[in-house]
Amino acid sequence: xxxxxxxxxxxxxxxxxxxxxxxxxxxxxxxxxxxxxxxxxxxxxxxxxxxxxxxxxxxxxxxxxxxxxxxxxxxxxxxxxxxxxxxxxxxxxxxxxxxxxxxxxxxxxxxxxxxxxxxxxxxxxxxxxxxxxxxxxxxxxxxxxxxxxxxxxxxxxxxxxxxxxxxxxxxxxxxxxxxxxxxxxxxxxxxxxxxxxxxxxxxxxxxxxxxxxxxxxxxxxxxxxxxxxxxxxxxxxxxx
Amino acid sequence: xxxxxxxxxxxxxxxxxxxxxxxxxxxxxxxxxxxxxxxxxxxxxxxxxxxxxxxxxxxxxxxxxxxxxxxxxxxxxxxxxxxxxxxxxxxxxxxxxxxxxxxxxxxxxxxxxxxxxxxxxxxxxxxxxxxxxxxxxxxxxxxxxxxxxxxxxxxxxxxxxxxxxxxxxxxxxxxxxxxxxxxxxxxxxxxxxxxxxxxxxxxxxxxxxxxxxxxxxxxxxxxxxxxxxxxxxxxxxxxxxxxxxxxxxxxxxxxxxxxxxxxxxxxxxxxxxxxxxxxxxxxxxxxxxxxxxxxxxxxxxxxxxxxxxxx
Numbered sequence: 001x002x003x004x005x006x007x008x009x010x011x012x013x014x015x016x017x018x019x020x021x022x023x024x025x026x027x028x029x030x031x032x033x034x035x036x037x038x039x040x041x042x043x044x045x046x047x048x049x050x051x052x053x054x055x056x057x058x059x060x061x062x063x064x065x066x067x068x069x070x071x072x073x074x075x076x077x078x079x080x081x082x083x084x085x086x087x088x089x090x091x092x093x094x095x096x097x098x099x100x101x102x103x104x105x106x107x108x109x110x111x112x113x114x115x116x117x118x119x120x121x122x123x124x125x126x127x128x129x130x131x132x133x134x135x136x137x138x139x140x141x142x143x144x145x146x147x148x149x150x151x152x153x154x155x156x157x158x159x160x161x162x163x164x165x166x167x168x169x170x171x172x173x174x175x176x177x178x179x180x181x182x183x184x185x186x187x188x189x190x191x192x193x194x195x196x197x198x199x200x201x202x203x204x205x206x207x208x209x210x211x212x213x214x215x216x217x218x219x220x221x222x223x224x225x226x227x228x229x230x231x232x233x234x235x236x237x238x239x240x
Numbered sequence: 241x242x243x244x245x246x247x248x249x250x251x252x253x254x255x256x257x258x259x260x261x262x263x264x265x266x267x268x269x270x271x272x273x274x275x276x277x278x279x280x281x282x283x284x285x286x287x288x289x290x291x292x293x294x295x296x297x298x299x300x301x302x303x304x305x306x307x308x309x310x311x312x313x314x315x316x317x318x319x320x321x322x323x324x325x326x327x328x329x330x331x332x333x334x335x336x337x338x339x340x341x342x343x344x345x346x347x348x349x350x351x352x353x354x355x356x357x358x359x360x361x362x363x364x365x366x367x368x369x370x371x372x373x374x375x376x377x378x379x380x381x382x383x384x385x386x387x388x389x390x391x392x393x394x395x396x397x398x399x400x401x402x403x404x405x406x407x408x409x410x411x412x413x414x415x416x417x418x419x420x421x422x423x424x425x426x427x428x429x430x431x432x433x434x435x436x437x438x439x440x441x442x443x444x445x446x447x448x449x450x451x452x453x454x455x456x457x458x459x460x461x462x463x464x465x466x467x468x469x470x471x472x473x474x475x476x477x478x479x480x481x482x483x484x485x486x487x488x489x490x491x492x493x494x495x496x497x498x499x500x501x502x503x504x505x506x507x508x509x510x511x512x513x514x515x516x517x518x519x520x521x522x523x524x525x526x527x528x529x530x531x532x533x534x535x536x537x538x539x540x541x542x543x544x545x546x547x548x549x550x551x
Contacts, residue, residue: 004332004335005336008321008332008336011324011332012321012323015321015323015324067319070319071315071317071318071319074294077308078293078313079309079333079336079337079384080307080308080309080336080337081336
């Protein structure tokens with residue numbers, strides 16, 4: 001690891017001040033009113049979960065599709081930078097930037113809902129893992145789509161499926177195949193921490209936080225991204 | 241001496257089935273600048289992408305240095321980190337190549353100065369004009385000090401001064417023992433910057449040689465445009481003076497060719513006056529690589545340029 005791409009992504013994020021400001025403000029403006037609303041706790045947890053995963057997946061996919069189309073990714077790789085090193089550093093940096101941008105909103109949600117700083121701390125590892133996985137999913141999706149519109153559509157669908165099978169929208173009855181699947185869901189830790197933080201009564205699957213299986217599933221997604229890394233930068237050949 | 245690139249019978253066919261390149265052989269020696277000339281769609285950019293290792297040929301093979309670290313590329317559209325300054329873009333590009341800051345940064349600053357960007361190097365790349373962006377792309381590529389420099393349409397958006405600086409820089413690179421492959425639609429620039437030229441038409445090489453060799457194939461005719469005040473009268477259809485060949489009459493312009501150079505001008509003027517033609521201007525055109533291309537393929541290199549070499 002050389003860290004050049006990692007540093008470049010952070011430098012770019014800081015240099016785009018207007019975008020940075022929007023990315024800090026929008027989560028606060030959207031999440032705080034929802035978290036404080038009188039809506040049922042599962043609904044509030046679902047909105048927060050969807051927002052966090054969309055934030056990561058869209059942010060991981062759309063810039064990659066745009067950078068590939070304008071030749072930026074190709075330009076980086078033509079310097080001899082390894083495609084796998086590039087995608088690891090890039091995805092890691094994007095997830096880190098997303099995390100920093102979400103921190104103030106999450107803190108305000110924790111304080112504003114009475115969940116408290118204790119819950120805020122409990123959310124952080126789950127949010128960090130979710131953002132990494134969402135960015136990895138975004139990178140995978142970028143390898144198969146050709147336009148930003150396609151990227152947005154596929155990201156939305158895949159993220160919602162993944163959240164559904166992580167048990168964010170409902171709790172499957174213990175012992176069923178859906179229940180088994182949920183225990184390995186990519187966003188299971190996020191679903192659990194949000195639901196418990198927003199005081200959703202727990203049922204079978206939520207009684208204990210189960211990290212190992214989701215982490216294993218996340219590692220599998222990471223490996224898939226490494227496999228498609230060379231494809232992610234290749235600009236479509238065109239006539240001259 | 242080991243060739244920097246030795247490509248044998250390379251071809252490239254797009255997934256849709258259109259052939260961009262077919263059966264092309266190419267060698268590039270250290271310290272040599274090779275120019276690729278051809279109209280839009282002739283396969284120039286595809287060839288450069290293959291040489292850069294950005295695409296793989298569908299037929300044939302490329303041996304030699306397509307190692308990315310020893311190759312620097314400027315494609316026709318170069319993206320930048322638009323929120324960063326030009327100077328920082330160059331430095332980050334060097335960092336991506338693993339070139340330590342220090343001396344490389346100083347050399348990058350010198351290049352930015354040589355390319356006329358010194359005053360604007362601290363500005364965000366987002367506000368650069370097309371020509372400035374082109375200069376920045378060239379600075380990034382040249383600063384890498386790569387063994388092979390690949391430039392696609394490097395003069396795009398450059399003014400006369402920038403073009404002249406580029407010729408100087410390319411010759412400097414070559415003098416240092418490094419190699420350059422460039423594709424351009426500008427025959428004059430290619431003739432000045434390159435040692436050898438490859439004329440590409442519909443994905444095939446139609447001629448290859450040094451610029452003087454290729455121009456000599458035409459017998460070095462000089463083209464003479466005689467612009468008249470008013471339309472060309474019938475009397476101009478008479479046999480022209482010796483050593484002058486009448487090519488065409490178009491609008492108010494008579495076109496002649498000669499292999500005797502400007503020596504025929506007195507006789508031609510006398511002939512024009514003898515026929516009562518009211519001459520407004522006479523222009524002499526030296527033949528260039530564009531004429532060679534047109535002669536060999538029947539296709540104008542630049543559609544805006546009148547066939548027969550008149551501009």
